[in-house]
Amino acid sequence: MNRKGRKGEDALRKAKGGKKGGSGGGKYGETIEGIINMNRDGLGFINVPGDTESVMIPVQKMRGALNGDRVRVSVMRKRRPQSGKLEGAVDCVLERSRKPHIGILIVRGKKVWAMVESRTMPYDIRIMCEDPAHLPTIGGQKAADGLKVAVLVKEWPKNEPEPLGVIVDVLGKPGENDTEMHSILAEYNLPYRFEPEVENAAEKISEKITEADIKARKDFRGVTTFTIDPADAKDFDDALSFRKLDNGNLEVGIHIADVTFYVKPGTPVDREAYDRGTSVYLVDRTIPMLPEKLCNKLCSLRPHEDKLCFSAVFELNAKAKVINQWFGRTIINSDYRFDYEQAQEIIETGKGPLAEEIKTLHELATIFRKERFDKGAMNFERPEMKVLVDENGRPIDVTRKESKESNWLIEEFMLLANRCVAEHVAKHCKAKDPTFVYRIHDNPNPEKLEELRRFAKTFKHELGDTGNPKKVAKSLNSLMESVKGKPEESPIQMMALRSMARACYSTENIGHYGLAFQFYTHFTSPIRRYPDMMVHRLLAMYMDGATSQDKDYYEECCQHSSEREQLATDAERASVKYKTVEYMQDKIGKEFEGTVSGLTEWGIYVEVEPTKIEGMVSLRDVTDDYFVFDKDNYRTVGKGTGRVLTLGTKVKVRVLRANLEQKILDYELAEVIQ
Template sequence: MVKKKKKKFRQKKQSGTYNKKKLKSAILSILYETPGKTINYRQISGMIGIQDPETRKLINVVLIELAEDGSLDQISRGKYKLKAKTGTATGIVEMQPKGFAYVNSDELDQPVLISSSNLNHAMSGDKVRIHVYARRKKHDLEGEVTEILERAKTVFVGTIQVSRNFAFLIPTGKVGFDIFIPKEKLNGAKDGQKVIAEIIDWPAKARSPFGEVLEVLGDTGDNDAEMHAILAEFELPHIFPANVDKAAEKIPLEIPEEEIKLRRDMRKTTTFTIDPIDAKDFDDALSLKKLSNGNWEIGVHIADVTHYVRPNTIIETEAQNRATSVYLVDRVVPMLPERLSNGVCSLRPNEDKLCFSAVFEMTENATLKKQWFGKTVIHSDRRFTYEEAQEVIETGEGDFSSEILTLNDLAIKLRDERFGSGSIAFDRVEIKFEIDDKGKPLSVYFKEAKESNKLIEEFMLLANKKVAEFVGKTPEKKTPKTFVYRIHDKPDPDKLVAFNTFIKRFGHDIQLSTPRAIATSLNKLLKDVQGKSEQNVVETLAIRSMAKAAYSTRNIGHYGLSFDYYSHFTSPIRRYPDMMVHRLLEKYLSGGRSANEQKYEDLCKHSSDMEAKAANAERASIKYKQVEFMQDHIGKIYPGTISGVTDWGIYVELENKIEGMIPIAELDDDFYIFDEKNYALVGRHSHNTYQLGEKINVKVWRTNLERKQLDFRLSKAETP
């Protein structure tokens, strides 16, 4: 009987597709049932009914991470046990718009609801210890914060409000309090200015924390002040310290002859760059040469940043802390000082430059025959914009037309092979603004990836993949050396089931049996919806069902690209992980021993965190410019598509990709209930429904630049 039950359990579990999040939940559920039991990954595999090697490998990674975050104790190598469970847990605070919060903890099977009165000064993102109350039937798990273990942030940006004897900082974003600033701590800030302030104390019985102004950014509404405020909101710098700039200025542009002798000299091979029209930091160049055997030699040449940025220097420390360049609507905040990013390292035309290169020998059919990685010196013959390269592809005429057309032909073959192997084709339209010299948006336009973009993308993907394989792909039973991978987990199975249920109403369907089947059917779906009314909503929900890519030394492959090994090697001017990859590859090419895994794992986590902050800042700058642009369009009526449904309102995206919200209070013809499962708001009495993907007309009602908020009202009138 027991065996039969066990088999049944295995079959049930095996039918699902596991990603990291799902595995963590499954492992903790098993261990909660037998809290004293010590287990290893083989036992867990048997209990869940997992036989495929890929998921078994993932279990190992999940066990390590559960031990790292304190959910499990590692008893000995590979053996784990559940941490003794008490009425307390640790987790991360997630503030809600109405003032209460949820604490998400890996120690518990669901989030814990914390009322605003029980937060005890905890803020969004804080790591806290909570006391969990006894569970009540049909109620959320509830608790209270007993200790703040780690503050997510103590520095805030906002607008200063000055009265006679004191002032308050009104923070930007979802912050449930204002900061009290004594008059002597204003640091010259005037009423209405944008400032950065730090919390210095929060007495137990005080409603607001006490703080001081660290920096005055400028007047509210001034473009520079607002962009600097967005960077500060996400704890990103807007200037380099003077000593870092000074150190960069000392780095010479000239390359010593003795350095050239140590490298593969590729200066006589036809080489060029293809970049955005406004780019100044040219990370990568391509070279092409016909070999005597009829094959092609393609060089993917990447700026040799780590030759100039050495460990234990102030430039290195600054790059490591920043971890990424930040791209706002009207500016780039570089990871490296301008002297390096736009000068010394940038692969500018008609200049000798030092590179770290991946050189591939390929047949006419894009079959890879040989590969080589190493240090080179190159000389770019021409700088193309994407538009110029696209014109060559479309007309067949122009500088280096033969080389560009050959590379494009090879890229098409590489892309076809990649999609044939299960890579997912997410091509999202990018929103751009035409802005005047004061930063005011004049118009909105879209940028779509064309063949010239895809040409570059394909060879960068190839280099990133082959570098990762070179280090990570080792004979069986041999441990690969520590490396920095770009990983992408499988989608959340529950989200995929909900997504599949939703798209069936449009007559679509995806296969959920295996990761490969999911990818293949997703590609078919994304092709099928092209040009249809539901295209936007289907693409948006498909992306939301995917996991987020991240950096890690623990390779689990890249699901979206369908690569078993993938890294970031091709953009060291703007990404710190690429600098780490360059250093590790150089070390291993010269026979070096494996690097310290924990050191690099910590740097990977920091890089992933900074990447998320940079992406949030970029989105905030776009949102700010969208709201600023729509200030001149109040009262106008536009057609739109419902792009999001929540219990506080409906998000609507206009044809120009600008998104605003209809607050639920404005839907005053009925009492509307949020139907989460069907992505809809439903009228209690009329059964009137507003559903994701539905077309509606809206009137621009009000704008709030301070909150980056655009509000609509429903419009019965026809659009002009």
């Protein structure tokens, strides 16, 4: 079935590619290889290597390429008159995307296809199936008419009107909460159940802690120890211990669940953890990296239970200077489990269990935090939305997440452990040039910083000196402070974040720009991140005198982990977007006051009160005026009425549409208040 149509597709398939040139890309006649991005109109876009520009591929020149495919593209003309973009044509599809498409299965006689609703897939997919009676059963559900399925495109033969694919998962009835959350996970190629082989292997792992295990470790069971986590957390993978030493200094232990003691390399549980790469946190559920026995029981640092840990222990003076440090395996018994709200109350009032310990740790963390920012760490992040759901997963409220001092307390000690572990391996390990897994963050993109400078100037804000990385950080922090609480805060903050590189894992250490650390790794969350498991293993091997490990192998693992992390992040954001659109579904036609949060040539973005849920007013839907986007002054002007909309303009909007499948929220402009 072809709902969008494929006008000119036959001509497309007969068209020849452009001139073959070099492989650098971006110039007329040259070829580019890369991943193609597709919009709902069927247009393709591919980034030019080493450039911020992209090449646009018209529908007629896509040659059957689909979103996420690796393709070779010839640049056909220098600039497209309408958009000024480079234009190209797909020469061939080098590799089909491994990400499935989500659709509703339609069975009509012998024909079976998936009707796809996606902003990046304008075609339905014909299912490769000779007999509908033999449709697959996956996860205990048989594929059937009307059910949601995940489909992987295999090919697009020249004479077929749609791509051909196979069903890789049966997700359930459309509209049911589990079905929709599983659909998001499947869309990003993220598993949501463990195979029996993995569950059985986890169940066979012994829970017994032997005397030999205890003797091989430092015993911290007599030292005051506690955890601070979200109220609904079950996987407690870090704990803090605290005691005053006879010399007047303080000892702080950062104790991390010893996951790799239980999960051995190459076992079914380890292979599954590697494949997943990370736990995934959707609005209403956690998809763990490890089976429940490990993440919520065996490795979770629950109070009043003996637990095995891999620890970083620091002797600190009152000014938070590290006097001594020790890394090694330990056994602990946590005295208390706090949630962040409880710990925050103790910080604010000075009263409650372990109040003196928490007060002192908070003072140390405050010093660490100030030192980081003084050295050039970034001091801003985009606020996250929090969706509250009932027992059935239905959204009942939407708020903004708050990060308070209790969060900072834990954050600073985790940063200390991660930084010092990385520095220890790099500087003090006996192995020559030891291979290690670093968490790296490159310097900001200079071109994007200049875009930010121009953008900020339209609001009469100045981005200061960006001559070197440290000055960039100081200037960005100063800019963020100057826009705080103002209408333009959100878009300037968003553009500043876009100027930043994406943090990732690598065996090549270039430091972490955002944190202003020369050495940094991820050591503190092995229950939910596979790179932390790799770090534990490497640290243990080097402490035991091993030589440097295979760099190529670990670099491949780093790249895989970075990719899985990004998929998990995308899925988490998609679940928030889905639930916010679902929250607004029963509010169609209702009016809300809001604030203009973004402007483009096609629409006005508005955040409504009190939830701050953002939707778009399409300029095409405005019937009482003709609005034009003034890019130079970053405003939208009504030609008929003279109304001017800028960031922060107070408006009243009406909820027009809430498209759950595409996670799109449309508003209608009802009134310009200010």
